[in-house]
Amino acid sequence: MSSHDATVAIYGLIALVGLVLEVMSRTGRTEVPPLGTVLTRIMHTRSGRIGVMAGWMWLGMHYFAK
Amino acid sequence: MIVILALAGLFDGLAGNPVHAVLLVGVALLLWSGVDLPVQVEERSEAAVVPDDGHPLVVLVIAVVYAVAVGGFDRYSWPATLAVIVLGVVGLMMAFRTSRTIGPDPGPIGRRGAVAWASVFVALGLWELTNLLLQPDLVTGSYAHPTLSTLLDPILALHTGRSALLFVWLVLGWYLVKR
Numbered sequence: 001m002s003s004h005d006a007t008v009a010i011y012g013l014i015a016l017v018g019l020v021l022e023v024m025s026r027t028g029r030t031e032v033p034p035l036g037t038v039l040t041r042i043m044h045t046r047s048g049r050i051g052v053m054a055g056w057m058w059l060g061m062h063y064f065a066k
Numbered sequence: 067m068i069v070i071l072a073l074a075g076l077f078d079g080l081a082g083n084p085v086h087a088v089l090l091v092g093v094a095l096l097l098w099s100g101v102d103l104p105v106q107v108e109e110r111s112e113a114a115v116v117p118d119d120g121h122p123l124v125v126l127v128i129a130v131v132y133a134v135a136v137g138g139f140d141r142y143s144w145p146a147t148l149a150v151i152v153l154g155v156v157g158l159m160m161a162f163r164t165s166r167t168i169g170p171d172p173g174p175i176g177r178r179g180a181v182a183w184a185s186v187f188v189a190l191g192l193w194e195l196t197n198l199l200l201q202p203d204l205v206t207g208s209y210a211h212p213t214l215s216t217l218l219d220p221i222l223a224l225h226t227g228r229s230a231l232l233f234v235w236l237v238l239g240w241y242l243v244k245r
Contacts, residue, residue: 003210008217010193018186025179032179036245037172043245044171046162047097051067053161054093056242057154058074060235061086063215063222064136065147 068097081204085147093158129236137229141222153239160243 001009018035025034042048075090132153139146198204200211207216221227 004212007197007211011190011214011217014186014190014193017189021182021186030178031176032182033172033175035183038175038179038183039242040172040245041175043161043242047067049161049245050093050097050158051071052242052245053154053157053239054071054090056235056239057150057157058086058089060150060154060232060239061089061147063218063231063235064141064228065150066083066085066142066144 068094071097085151089154125240129233129240133229133233133236137225137227137232141228153236157239157243 021032022035024030025032025037039052043052071090071094075087075092075094078090079087132149136146136149139149194213197208197211197213197216201208201213207213207219209216218231222231
């Protein structure tokens with residue numbers, strides 16, 4: 001396995017762990033909440049809302065803007 | 067959060083991205099100025115939810131038109147930059163004002179849940195940083211150690227790829243402002 005393949009595989013593994021957490025959270029048999037619930041909690045304060053939206057804006061700028 | 071945004075802005079500025087730096091430091095200053103107040107929550111009633119049902123289709127059409135139009139601009143061009151900044155500022159303003167559609171507070175997140183989700187995002191950030199530092203330099207991508215940006219470059223080189231990812235970005239933004 002090349003370095004490239006290993007790098008991509010680890011990205012995939014991290015995404016898979018996130019997916020498993022999300023699926024587990026929806027079964028209700030774990031203390032882990034869905035990601036949407038976590039985001040809702042974070043965004044319950046104005047600083048949380050602005051911080052998360054700034055992250056979203058930065059993401060768009062990073063990939064598309066100067 | 068203020069420290070994270072300020073540091074991110076500082077390093078983005080040092081990496082030669084003044085526009086990004088201004089955004090991040092600006093938001094850090096905005097938060098530092100004392101806006102950390104709980105938003106005023108008007109809990110959704112059934113009657114309040116129904117009128118929102120018509121919005122997703124309109125949002126979907128606008129998102130598709132925006133994604134196709136802006137995806138036609140080259141990456142890092144001024145038209146693309148302006149289009150993203152304008153929409154980003156709209157999103158920030160929507161976050162700043164008290165939302166009438168915000169739902170009830172789900173309550174504190176348990177320790178295990180917080181650790182589990184934080185671990186995923188910290189792992190992603192560290193792996194991204196590792197690959198960034200393994201590049202020849204900070205602005206030259208590496209095939210052997212690609213960052214997410216490097217992996218997405220071939221997709222973002224195409225109009226359809228840019229439009230598809232812009233659409234995903236827009237949907238994510240809409241999902242977040244509805245939180």
